[in-house]
Amino acid sequence: MRRRWTIGTLLLGLAVAALAVFNLFIAPGGTPPGGVQPSGVQSAGPQGTTTSAPAAAPPSAGEGTGGPNVSGLPAIRESQLPAEGRRTLALIRQGGPYPYSRDGVAFGNFERILPRKAGGYYKEYTVPTPGESDRGARRIVAGQAGDKYYTPDHYESFKFIAEGK
Template sequence: MRGMGRLLTLAAVLVLLVGLGMMLSSTQESPVSQGVPTGTTAASAPTGSTAASAPAGDGSGLEAVAASSLPQEARETLDLIARGGPYPYSRDGAVFSNFERLLPRKPSGYYKEFTVRTPGEPDRGARRIVVGETGEKYYTPDHYESFLQILEGK
């Protein structure tokens, strides 16, 4: 009986913590609404203008960001992609499967991913550019937790 009481207490505490976490997350202001792309902090946000307020024109509903306002390392990766390489990481050009389903759904193999170097990171870091077969490009600063469509030439 004593074990059952502990189990019920533990379950009640867990329910309270989950409820509190949900309540806190729903009351925090979205970073995008503060002018910082989702998944970034003010310190890591791209310089210059930030995410556009209008959704991207690809039907994804994602916010768009001008390529010129991405971090320098992302612009360097875009240049490498435009030249066709050579890429510094062996996983660059690998298939991105869109398991998170944040990008428009496409057939398997449609998207490829490329690493955006993160200064101070000993490995690939969290930043990526994902490219679709028809040339659309997306930036994720937080390893696929959020995406911005890249508006090139802007």
């Protein structure tokens, strides 16, 4: 008996194939091509809205909390951040609690402006904007290694935060 292929069956097959390609090569937190995670990198887990976990490891003795700027991005001193940004940075250092439910969720780096890392490496935090009724456009994005970046324009541009300066 010969099977007939309908347009619906073909479309379903294409959708499944596209989803498989997305999961293998595009989705944050997926295993990179080759099937091996780089050493020291953890796969991303479920992305809930937990707001009390610290975003980065504490600084080593004698170092600023952000480490060296290996991103090649322009830097902004911590003291040059808006007051709301300095308060958000302090909350990140103490591990919360954060005022917004979306604070501490994974940042996907889809713009590819920050250094490329495995999915789940970056977390985002709101920097409140006076006069805005919602979260506004300002954010701090923190990496697992302690690197932190400020964006005043909702990921259009970033500056490396030189902490302790």
